[in-house]
Amino acid sequence: MIRRLHRWPALAALALVALLSLSGAALSVFPAAERIAAPQAGAGLTVATLATRIQTAYPGVEQIRRAPSGRITAWWFDNGTPGAAVIDPATGQGVAPADPGRAERWLTNLHRSLFLGDAGRLAMAAGAAAMLVLSLSGAALVARRAGGWRHWFARTRGPRAGRLHVGIARLVVPGLVLSSATALWMTASTFDLLPDSAAAPAFPTEVSGETGVALDRLALLGDTPVAELRELSFPFPDDATDVFTLRTDRGAGYLDQGTGALLAWDDLGGWARVSETVYMLHTGQGAAALGLVLGLMALGVPAMGASGVLVWRAGRRGRGRIRANQPARRARTILLVGSEGGSTWGFAATLHAALTEAGHSVHTAPMSAFAPDRYTNAERIIVLAATYGNGAAPATARDFLDRLERLDTAPAAPLAVLGFGDRSFPAYCAFAHAVEAAAAEKGWRELMPLDTVDRQSPQDFARWGRALEQVLGIDLELAHRPVQPPTERLTLISRRDFGAEVQAPTAILRFALPRTTLWQRLSGAGFARFEAGDLIGILPDGSPVPRLYSLASARRDGFVEIVVRKHPGGLCSGQLTALEPGDSVTAFLRRNPGFRPGRRARPLILIGAGTGIGPLAGITRANTRRRPIHLFFGMRHPDSDFFYQGEIATWQAEGRLARLVTAVSRGQRPYYVQDALRGEAAEVARLIRGGARVMVCGGRDMAAGVADAMADILAPVGLTPALLKAEGRYVEDVY
CATH class of the missing domain: 2.40.30.10 (Translation factors)
Incomplete structure (x- = not known):
C-alpha cells in the first residue's frame, strides 16, 4: 500500500514537483544575497532616528519597511512623482533600487502560480501536496528497507539507481516535508482558509486634530530599536484625521501625528507568530542559512525523480507483463514471486496466464508484498522463489521471511513453493528451502511438496505444472518460453x-x-x-x-x-x-552489486584461483587511488596458467597492487590458495582486524577451502567468515 501511495503520485506529478523544487531552490538564493548586500542598521539605532534621517533626505516619505533580512526600503512622493529606494540607515540616503530584479519577480510568479493566477496557485498547491505525500511515504519505505527508523542511515544494497534514490532521500526528506507542509499552509492562508493573523487594532476615532509633531518627540519610536521595526506609515499630508501606523515584532499600533500619543495597540498573537514562522521557514526570509539548506535539499527532487523512473522502468522490465491481474482481496489464487534478475517473473506470467485461462482469479505480486490479511478469498498461495548469491533472498523477496515470522498464525490457504536455481551452485534453491522450512515451523498447510526448476528449464516447469494440475483438478499446460534480456x-x-x-x-x-x-x-x-x-x-x-x-x-x-x-x-x-x-x-x-570492492580506502584481500582471477584483475586494474590490495592467486603451474602475469608486475610497480601471494597446485608439492592463506595467517588476521574487505572468486570447492582456512585464521581474534559476511566484509562470486 505504501509503495503504491509513493509510486503513482510520483509518476503523475513528476514534472510539476520538479518545477516546484527547482524554482524554489533558485528562489532560496535571494534572501541570502539580500542579507549580504543590504546595509545593516547599527545596534543602538532607533526607529525615530532612522525616520528622521530618511525624512531629511526625502521630505515626502510615506512609508518605511524593514525586511527580515535587515534591508530597509522607503517610499516617497517628490512633487507628485513617486520614488522608492533601499536605504542606508547610517545616512538615510537611497543606495539601490527598491524593486526586486526581473529574474526574482519572474521566478516568484512561476513558483507561486505558474503565471496563471488563482488556478496556478491551486496547481502548485497540488504539487506541494504531492511532494508531502511522496516525502512521508518515501520516508516510511526507507525506514522499512533499513529495518526501522533507528537504522535510517544503514547501508543499502541493490542497483545503483535504487541506492542513489534512497541515499538522496535520506538526506533531503526532512527538508521536503518542511517545505511542502509550509507551502500548503501559505496557500490556505492566501485563500482565507485560516484565521486572519494580522495584528491590527481598530482605527482610532478620536485624534487631537493637530499635525506636525517632530519624529523625535514620538516616544514609542524613540523606544523601538530598528531591529524590531517592520513598517512605519506616515499620515497622509494635510489630513489631520490620519495617524502614524507602526508595526513591530511585538505588535501594531497608531500614534497621533500632533501629540505623539499612542492611540491604540495590539500585541502580536500566538496565531500570528505561527504564521510568521511558517513564512520564514518556507521563504528563508529572516533565516537565510536555513533557506539555502532547504534549497539544496529541493535540488534532490529532480535527481530522485530521475532515479525513481529508472527503478520503476527496471521493475517493469524485470516483472514482465502480468495480464488480468486481479486485486488481492478478490483473488482465489495468490502467486508470489521472488526474483533477482527478473527471469522468474517470466515463469510467473506463464503460470498466471494458464491459471486465468482455466477460470481461476489470480493475483500476482512480489514476495516482499506478502500481506495475508488482504487474501480474504484465497484458496491457495503459490510461491516462485529464486535464490540470490549464496542462499540469500532475491531483490523482490526481501522481508518475506520476517513478515512470515511476525504472523501470529499461518495463513489459512495452503502453500506450494517452487524454487529456481542452478544445480552447479552449492546453494541450489537454498532460499526456497528456507521458505519451506519457515512455513513448516509456522504450521502452514502444504498444498504440494517443494519442487525446483534447474537453470530456467521449461521442461522442469512443465513437469511441476502437471503435478499442480493433478492437485487442482484442472487442465493446465505450462508451455513457458524464456524471454531473454536485450542483447x-x-x-x-x-x-x-x-x-x-x-x-x-x-x-x-x-x-x-x-x-x-x-x-x-x-x-x-x-x-x-x-x-x-x-x-x-x-x-x-x-x-x-x-x-x-x-x-x-x-x-x-x-x-x-x-x-x-x-x-x-x-x-x-x-x-x-x-x-x-x-x-x-x-x-x-x-549487474552483480553484491560483488563490489566498496568505496572505502581500507585494504582489500582478493582471493582467487584459475579463471576466478578475472574480476579480481579488473578490480586491481581500476585501483588508481592506490588502495592497499593483497592478492592471493592459485594456479596449476606458473609456466602455463599464470594469467595476467605481465599486468600484475606493472600494477605492483604502479602501486595498484600492494602484495601478491601465489599458490601452485601442480608443483612437486601441491600448494593451494587456502594453504597460502594459512601461511600468511598473522598478516591476514591483522588486515581483517584493521577493517579489510575479503573478496573470493572461483570454483565452489576452492571457496569452501578458503572459508575453512579463514575460519581457522580468524578464530583466535574472535571473528568468523559468517560474521564478516553479515557485516558485508566477506563477499563471494562462486561457480
Missing part, C-alpha cells in the same frame, strides 16, 4: 591462450565495447555502465539458456573482457574458446 553483438578484438600444458585450455578474451544509445548512456542500460565483477550472459548457439561469466573489466577500461576455461563437453566454453579476432557472440549484461 548486443560483441566482437572479439584479441585473445591470449593459456593452460595447454596442464590440460586446462583457457583464454583471456577481449571484446570491443558495443555502441550505446543516448538513452542507454543516461539510464545505464545495456553495456553503458558496468564494473569488474558484473556478469555477462552469453547465448551459445543451439541453446536458449545463457551462461554467465564474471567480467574482468569495467566500462572505463574501454573493452569487455572475460577469462574462459574450456570444459570437456561444455557447449558455451567450447564455442567461446574457438573464437578468433573478428568473430562475434550474442551477449547481455547483468
Whole structure:
C-alpha cells in the first residue's frame, strides 16, 4: 500500500514537483544575497532616528519597511512623482533600487502560480501536496528497507539507481516535508482558509486634530530599536484625521501625528507568530542559512525523480507483463514471486496466464508484498522463489521471511513453493528451502511438496505444472518460453591462450565495447555502465539458456573482457574458446552489486584461483587511488596458467597492487590458495582486524577451502567468515 501511495503520485506529478523544487531552490538564493548586500542598521539605532534621517533626505516619505533580512526600503512622493529606494540607515540616503530584479519577480510568479493566477496557485498547491505525500511515504519505505527508523542511515544494497534514490532521500526528506507542509499552509492562508493573523487594532476615532509633531518627540519610536521595526506609515499630508501606523515584532499600533500619543495597540498573537514562522521557514526570509539548506535539499527532487523512473522502468522490465491481474482481496489464487534478475517473473506470467485461462482469479505480486490479511478469498498461495548469491533472498523477496515470522498464525490457504536455481551452485534453491522450512515451523498447510526448476528449464516447469494440475483438478499446460534480456553483438578484438600444458585450455578474451544509445548512456542500460565483477550472459548457439561469466573489466577500461576455461563437453566454453579476432557472440549484461570492492580506502584481500582471477584483475586494474590490495592467486603451474602475469608486475610497480601471494597446485608439492592463506595467517588476521574487505572468486570447492582456512585464521581474534559476511566484509562470486 505504501509503495503504491509513493509510486503513482510520483509518476503523475513528476514534472510539476520538479518545477516546484527547482524554482524554489533558485528562489532560496535571494534572501541570502539580500542579507549580504543590504546595509545593516547599527545596534543602538532607533526607529525615530532612522525616520528622521530618511525624512531629511526625502521630505515626502510615506512609508518605511524593514525586511527580515535587515534591508530597509522607503517610499516617497517628490512633487507628485513617486520614488522608492533601499536605504542606508547610517545616512538615510537611497543606495539601490527598491524593486526586486526581473529574474526574482519572474521566478516568484512561476513558483507561486505558474503565471496563471488563482488556478496556478491551486496547481502548485497540488504539487506541494504531492511532494508531502511522496516525502512521508518515501520516508516510511526507507525506514522499512533499513529495518526501522533507528537504522535510517544503514547501508543499502541493490542497483545503483535504487541506492542513489534512497541515499538522496535520506538526506533531503526532512527538508521536503518542511517545505511542502509550509507551502500548503501559505496557500490556505492566501485563500482565507485560516484565521486572519494580522495584528491590527481598530482605527482610532478620536485624534487631537493637530499635525506636525517632530519624529523625535514620538516616544514609542524613540523606544523601538530598528531591529524590531517592520513598517512605519506616515499620515497622509494635510489630513489631520490620519495617524502614524507602526508595526513591530511585538505588535501594531497608531500614534497621533500632533501629540505623539499612542492611540491604540495590539500585541502580536500566538496565531500570528505561527504564521510568521511558517513564512520564514518556507521563504528563508529572516533565516537565510536555513533557506539555502532547504534549497539544496529541493535540488534532490529532480535527481530522485530521475532515479525513481529508472527503478520503476527496471521493475517493469524485470516483472514482465502480468495480464488480468486481479486485486488481492478478490483473488482465489495468490502467486508470489521472488526474483533477482527478473527471469522468474517470466515463469510467473506463464503460470498466471494458464491459471486465468482455466477460470481461476489470480493475483500476482512480489514476495516482499506478502500481506495475508488482504487474501480474504484465497484458496491457495503459490510461491516462485529464486535464490540470490549464496542462499540469500532475491531483490523482490526481501522481508518475506520476517513478515512470515511476525504472523501470529499461518495463513489459512495452503502453500506450494517452487524454487529456481542452478544445480552447479552449492546453494541450489537454498532460499526456497528456507521458505519451506519457515512455513513448516509456522504450521502452514502444504498444498504440494517443494519442487525446483534447474537453470530456467521449461521442461522442469512443465513437469511441476502437471503435478499442480493433478492437485487442482484442472487442465493446465505450462508451455513457458524464456524471454531473454536485450542483447548486443560483441566482437572479439584479441585473445591470449593459456593452460595447454596442464590440460586446462583457457583464454583471456577481449571484446570491443558495443555502441550505446543516448538513452542507454543516461539510464545505464545495456553495456553503458558496468564494473569488474558484473556478469555477462552469453547465448551459445543451439541453446536458449545463457551462461554467465564474471567480467574482468569495467566500462572505463574501454573493452569487455572475460577469462574462459574450456570444459570437456561444455557447449558455451567450447564455442567461446574457438573464437578468433573478428568473430562475434550474442551477449547481455547483468549487474552483480553484491560483488563490489566498496568505496572505502581500507585494504582489500582478493582471493582467487584459475579463471576466478578475472574480476579480481579488473578490480586491481581500476585501483588508481592506490588502495592497499593483497592478492592471493592459485594456479596449476606458473609456466602455463599464470594469467595476467605481465599486468600484475606493472600494477605492483604502479602501486595498484600492494602484495601478491601465489599458490601452485601442480608443483612437486601441491600448494593451494587456502594453504597460502594459512601461511600468511598473522598478516591476514591483522588486515581483517584493521577493517579489510575479503573478496573470493572461483570454483565452489576452492571457496569452501578458503572459508575453512579463514575460519581457522580468524578464530583466535574472535571473528568468523559468517560474521564478516553479515557485516558485508566477506563477499563471494562462486561457480
